[in-house]
Amino acid sequence: MDAFTTLTAVAAPLPAANVDTDKIIPARFLKTIKRSGLGTHLFDGLRYAPDGSERPEFVLNQPAYRKAEILIAHENFGCGSSREHAAWALLDFGIRCVIAPSFADIFHGNALKNGILPIALPRAVCDALMQDAAMGGNARITVDLERQVVIRPSGEEISFAVDPMRRHFLLNGLDDIGQTLQHEASITAFEQARAATQPWIPAIPVI
Amino acid sequence: MNPMTQSLFDKPQTLFDKPQTLFDKLWAAHVVETLPDGAAILFIDRHLVHEVTSPQAFEGLRAAGRKVRRPDCTLAVADHNVPTSPGRVGAEADSVLQLKTLEENVAAFGVPYIPIDDPRQGIVHVIGPELGASLPGMTIVCGDSHTSTHGALGALAFGIGTSEVEHVLATQTLIQSKPKAMRITVKGRLSPGVTAKDLALHIIAEIGTAGGTGCVIEYAGEAVRALDMAGRMTLCNMSIEAGARAGLVAPDETTFAYVRGRPMAPQGEAFDAAVAYWRTLPSDPGARFDREVVVAAADVAPMVTWGTSPEEGAPINGGVPNVVTADEERALEYMALRPGQGVAGAQIDVVFIGSCTNGRIEDIREVARVARGRSVAEGVRALVVPGSGLVKAQAEAEGLDRILIDAGFEWREAGCSMCLGMNPDRLTPGQRCASTSNRNFEGRQGPGGRTHLMSPAMAAAAAVTGRIVDVRELGVRELA
Ligand code: SF4
Numbered sequence: 001m002d003a004f005t006t007l008t009a010v011a012a013p014l015p016a017a018n019v020d021t022d023k024i025i026p027a028r029f030l031k032t033i034k035r036s037g038l039g040t041h042l043f044d045g046l047r048y049a050p051d052g053s054e055r056p057e058f059v060l061n062q063p064a065y066r067k068a069e070i071l072i073a074h075e076n077f078g079c080g081s082s083r084e085h086a087a088w089a090l091l092d093f094g095i096r097c098v099i100a101p102s103f104a105d106i107f108h109g110n111a112l113k114n115g116i117l118p119i120a121l122p123r124a125v126c127d128a129l130m131q132d133a134a135m136g137g138n139a140r141i142t143v144d145l146e147r148q149v150v151i152r153p154s155g156e157e158i159s160f161a162v163d164p165m166r167r168h169f170l171l172n173g174l175d176d177i178g179q180t181l182q183h184e185a186s187i188t189a190f191e192q193a194r195a196a197t198q199p200w201i202p203a204i205p206v207i
Numbered sequence: 208m209n210p211m212t213q214s215l216f217d218k219p220q221t222l223f224d225k226p227q228t229l230f231d232k233l234w235a236a237h238v239v240e241t242l243p244d245g246a247a248i249l250f251i252d253r254h255l256v257h258e259v260t261s262p263q264a265f266e267g268l269r270a271a272g273r274k275v276r277r278p279d280c281t282l283a284v285a286d287h288n289v290p291t292s293p294g295r296v297g298a299e300a301d302s303v304l305q306l307k308t309l310e311e312n313v314a315a316f317g318v319p320y321i322p323i324d325d326p327r328q329g330i331v332h333v334i335g336p337e338l339g340a341s342l343p344g345m346t347i348v349c350g351d352s353h354t355s356t357h358g359a360l361g362a363l364a365f366g367i368g369t370s371e372v373e374h375v376l377a378t379q380t381l382i383q384s385k386p387k388a389m390r391i392t393v394k395g396r397l398s399p400g401v402t403a404k405d406l407a408l409h410i411i412a413e414i415g416t417a418g419g420t421g422c423v424i425e426y427a428g429e430a431v432r433a434l435d436m437a438g439r440m441t442l443c444n445m446s447i448e449a450g451a452r453a454g455l456v457a458p459d460e461t462t463f464a465y466v467r468g469r470p471m472a473p474q475g476e477a478f479d480a481a482v483a484y485w486r487t488l489p490s491d492p493g494a495r496f497d498r499e500v501v502v503a504a505a506d507v508a509p510m511v512t513w514g515t516s517p518e519e520g521a522p523i524n525g526g527v528p529n530v531v532t533a534d535e536e537r538a539l540e541y542m543a544l545r546p547g548q549g550v551a552g553a554q555i556d557v558v559f560i561g562s563c564t565n566g567r568i569e570d571i572r573e574v575a576r577v578a579r580g581r582s583v584a585e586g587v588r589a590l591v592v593p594g595s596g597l598v599k600a601q602a603e604a605e606g607l608d609r610i611l612i613d614a615g616f617e618w619r620e621a622g623c624s625m626c627l628g629m630n631p632d633r634l635t636p637g638q639r640c641a642s643t644s645n646r647n648f649e650g651r652q653g654p655g656g657r658t659h660l661m662s663p664a665m666a667a668a669a670a671v672t673g674r675i676v677d678v679r680e681l682g683v684r685e686l687a
Pocket of ligand 1: 330332562564623627644
């Protein structure tokens with residue numbers, strides 16, 4: 001995972017609530033066995049007409065936002081399925097940060113594990129950032145994870161909360177598995193204790 | 208514990224004296240270690256793996272030279288992307304590759320796998336409980352959000368992303384912060400003709416699709432206790448549509464009777480020992496929940512969704528709201544409905560009966576009850592996709608397939624099918640579908656498709672009338 005420290009970029013406004021994972025990446029694109037290459041199908045239904053041509057009104061098709069790295073949306077972003085493909089598609093397109101009033105739990109976790117920073121801010125603040133974003137390439141928003149602030153084009157700083165462990169992992173580009181394996185002795189001890197106290201738990205048979 | 212008793216023990220009240228919720232107990236029983244920031248390394252008892260969210264996880268293991276730590280806690284099956292046409296013909300090339308990749312991965316990593324042609328194959332959330340692989344008291348995860356289904360057994364079951372799939376494969380644990388506890392108490396009994404699906408849609412319409420965000424929901428109350436295991440699974444299945452991490456129903460005699468004798472469950476004395484433990488799990492009297500919601504069962508009517516979010520639902524005789532928000536307006540435009548207009552009477556093109564929400568034998572019996580002696584309306588395509596091969600075999604043993612085929616339904620092989628439209632089972636743009644699945648998102652069942660979520664009985668009524676109708680008006684016949 002790439003580390004996330006600070007990001008100064010164009011932000012794309014997506015003023016919709018409940019942006020679900022089927023919208024972010026429809027199921028028919030989940031047949032891939034790879035993580036990469038999903039960016040072209042990000043928001044497929046919104047981005048392309050049935051004949052495959054781009055819908056000019058969709059924000060990421062507009063010249064100012066084709067290279068946006070921040071996305072600003074309304075409540076409950078990423079609801080729906082657990083598909084990590086949603087995070088991979090955003091990342092493959094180039095989005096490294098999503099700002100919204102709230103996020104669905106699984107998406108939130110998936111984003112963090114892929115170096116995408118989800119920032120939850122009150123609706124009024126998101127609306128203000130949405131207005132900044134409406135200025136397109138004329139406005140850049142900075143996200144500073146070290147200091148936990150979003151800096152508006154006006155220079156105003158807005159602080160945000162982030163889980164301290166997740167912040168540490170993001171800043172250093174650490175992956176969870178390596179960290180957990182440092183606790184391997186505890187896992188083994190737990191497994192042994194469990195086998196002793198609940199011996200009735202069956203093994204899944206080899207089929 | 209009252210103060211008198213406490214003084215007898217002559218010790219200050221400890222953590223263990225504090226009344227605990229079912230969720231607290233499940234959580235505490237699986238904490239391997241608490242990390243400095245409060246998150247826990249949580250042990251996972253069962254990891255269910257399917258073809259769509261696992262390839263990148265196995266690829267990650269391979270790249271890091273890691274193995275699967277506990278194949279004996281892992282069970283793989285293909286469901287999302289398999290053809291469900293009779294004889295399983297017509298698989299698309301990229302779907303075949305995904306299935307092949309799963310088969311290669313389970314062979315290489317020694318993971319127990321139910322092959323596609325095995326009669327036990329089926330939707331991962333149907334087969335887990337059905338085979339007894341999912342048990343009360345366990346932690347159960349799968350790279351699929353509807354893992355919440357297994358909570359019906361009294362297990363802590365939740366969906367995870369692919370990075371977490373890899374994490375569980377490598378470590379048999381997950382790093383998790385403890386969610387909040389929410390209780391939804393359903394007072395009284397559901398009315399005749401009202402099902403667990405209606406209850407689920409009613410609750411989501413009440414609390415919203417983010418109503419349970421950050422929470423594990425325990426369903427309680429008379430109406431929940433009265434549900435059979437299939438109904439409890441339907442209810443817990445839809446928890447994720449309310450934004451919750453997981454749903455739970457406390458294990459009771461209904462649960463134990465369901466689990467007894469299942470092939471992968473403990474047998475004999477081991478089963479008795481397990482039951483003794485499972486009996487300790489229900490929430491203690493006085494246990495504190497972070498949030499409580501009370502629902503009156505009498506208020507629940509057969510529900511149908513009108514919009515593109517599971518919360519956009521109403522009783523069949525209610526309607527689409529008169530005043531709508533911008534998001535709702537967009538939803539109505541997509542669904543080709545107008546504010547103030549009811550969904551009752553809307554013509555439908557396709558009926559989909561199946562999915563991990565309503566693909567169990569009990570659901571198919573409901574459909575057959577409505578379909579018996581009737582026929583699918585002209586111009587309507589109606590699919591019945593059993594949740595597993597065992598459900599299919601059971602239905603055939605009961606003669607339900609004949610009733611359905613005679614009525615003009617398609618009788619298909621087990622899989623996720625049109626629930627998510629990954630394989631050729633898809634709506635075409637503009638088609639209106641009465642569906643027993645769980646998501647009515649734009650394009651969920653195929654680009655441009657319009658989904659109305661409802662119960663199996665309501666979907667069956669839609670099939671035989673060609674319209675969205677109140678199944679109670681049809682009169683329900685008994686199966687011979
Ligand atoms: S039936 Fe639908 S919701 Fe259930 S696991 Fe399959 S795709 Fe997911």
